[in-house]
Amino acid sequence: MSLLALQTELADELETIRASGRWRELRAAQSPPTVTFVREDRTWLNFSSNDYLGLATHPRLIAAAQTATAAWGVGATASRLICGTLTLHSALETALVDFKVGGQPGYRALLFNSGYHANLALLATLAGAGDVIFSDALNHASLIDGCRLSRATVVVYRHNDVDDLRAKLAEHPRARRKLIVTEAVFSMDGDVAPLDELLALAEAFGAWVVLDEAHATGVLGPHGRGLAATVASADHPLITMGTLSKALGSFGAFVVAPEVVIELLTNRARPFIFTTALPPAPVAAALEAVCLLQESDQLVRMLRANIVEMATALGLPPTWPTPIFPVVLGSEQAVMYAMQTLQDAGFYVVGIRPPTVPPGASRLRLTVTAAHTEAQIGAVAKAIRAICRPPA
Ligand code: PMP
Numbered sequence: 001m002s003l004l005a006l007q008t009e010l011a012d013e014l015e016t017i018r019a020s021g022r023w024r025e026l027r028a029a030q031s032p033p034t035v036t037f038v039r040e041d042r043t044w045l046n047f048s049s050n051d052y053l054g055l056a057t058h059p060r061l062i063a064a065a066q067t068a069t070a071a072w073g074v075g076a077t078a079s080r081l082i083c084g085t086l087t088l089h090s091a092l093e094t095a096l097v098d099f100k101v102g103g104q105p106g107y108r109a110l111l112f113n114s115g116y117h118a119n120l121a122l123l124a125t126l127a128g129a130g131d132v133i134f135s136d137a138l139n140h141a142s143l144i145d146g147c148r149l150s151r152a153t154v155v156v157y158r159h160n161d162v163d164d165l166r167a168k169l170a171e172h173p174r175a176r177r178k179l180i181v182t183e184a185v186f187s188m189d190g191d192v193a194p195l196d197e198l199l200a201l202a203e204a205f206g207a208w209v210v211l212d213e214a215h216a217t218g219v220l221g222p223h224g225r226g227l228a229a230t231v232a233s234a235d236h237p238l239i240t241m242g243t244l245s246k247a248l249g250s251f252g253a254f255v256v257a258p259e260v261v262i263e264l265l266t267n268r269a270r271p272f273i274f275t276t277a278l279p280p281a282p283v284a285a286a287l288e289a290v291c292l293l294q295e296s297d298q299l300v301r302m303l304r305a306n307i308v309e310m311a312t313a314l315g316l317p318p319t320w321p322t323p324i325f326p327v328v329l330g331s332e333q334a335v336m337y338a339m340q341t342l343q344d345a346g347f348y349v350v351g352i353r354p355p356t357v358p359p360g361a362s363r364l365r366l367t368v369t370a371a372h373t374e375a376q377i378g379a380v381a382k383a384i385r386a387i388c389r390p391p392a
Pocket of ligand 1: 113140212
């Protein structure tokens with residue numbers, strides 16, 4: 001193929017995207033994207049970040065990253081299995097086992113370079129041909145891609161629908177291995193998986209539960225230990241992953257699971273083996289975040305207070321469980337209009353459209369953090385209610 005033919009073919013593909021109204025482009029922030037930030041020389045009030053506890057710019061995390069960089073340098077130099085494992089990685093893994101499962105014997109943690117890597121690794125390592133993965137219909141793209149990579153049969157059950165899952169589990173009595181895969185907090189809907197019931201089903205059907213705690217870590221449970229820390233039964237082995245990049249303010253991800261799972265991941269998981277280890281700075285910062293949360297639940301309590309504040313201001317029940325607020329408007333046009341109106345007023349709120357959410361379910365996605373003030377929350381909620389008010 002000539003260069004010209006290649007250019008024409010790719011330009012056509014781009015034109016299709018543009019014509020669909022789903023064109024995406026990058027815009028750089030001129031200051032850290034905290035509660036207020038500068039972009040395109042304008043100051044924005046931010047309701048879009050996953051920095052739920054405001055830790056990304058916390059002085060203790062910054063100091064930890066600086067100290068680690070001074071001591072260890074900026075890069076880990078190789079993959080974990082070559083010479084990239086530093087005592088810093090091991091210290092964070094130990095701290096995560098303490099944080100997530102109270103140091104329960106038989107459990108270990110393994111770091112990954114991102115949540116995306118962790119989910120690909122987990123699913124492709126734990127499942128293969130002859131196995132069945134039961135996957136919630138609203139699972140994140142990284143879980144969907146992990147399912148694909150595994151070559152297992154994938155059965156999608158209706159979102160958070162335990163009856164549908166039970167029926168589907170019953171249809172596959174002879175599967176070699178059965179994995180139930182779900183997010184703990186759904187990233188686009190802000191609702192929570194019925195973990196107790198999923199564990200009971202797993203027990204009944206001889207399945208395992210893989211729980212993505214990306215948006216639950218630092219948010220749910222005592223001291224932000226996650227959804228798994230809130231379930232009554234510790235008997236059933238639970239395989240959890242979480243990110244260091246959302247409420248923990250840093251970068252990277254982890255799996256906490258029974259030791260055999262961690263050993264298998266270390267030996268088999270290609271997204272773990274064939275990539276350079278996380279650099280010292282984010283590892284040290286995440287370790288500091290975990291220490292901070294172990295010491296005090298003050299930030300988690302501040303976040304919860306702001307969740308109640310936002311829920312009330314938007315007219316939702318004050319029991320709304322998470323800092324993610326979907327305002328479903330339906331059509332892509334309605335969302336684009338609402339987003340533009342809010343952005344014109346200085347509120348940075350993003351619109352989420354297909355393929356991230358199903359067609360007809362386009363929405364504004366707001367997040368609230370521990371660092372927002374009551375006045376900021378009130379102001380955005382008022383603006384949203386004005387847009388969403390039905391025409392007289
Ligand atoms: N799982 C879920 C539910 C997520 O929302 C995300 C990130 N948006 C990931 C996994 C991937 O995590 P990371 O950003 O660390 O790759």
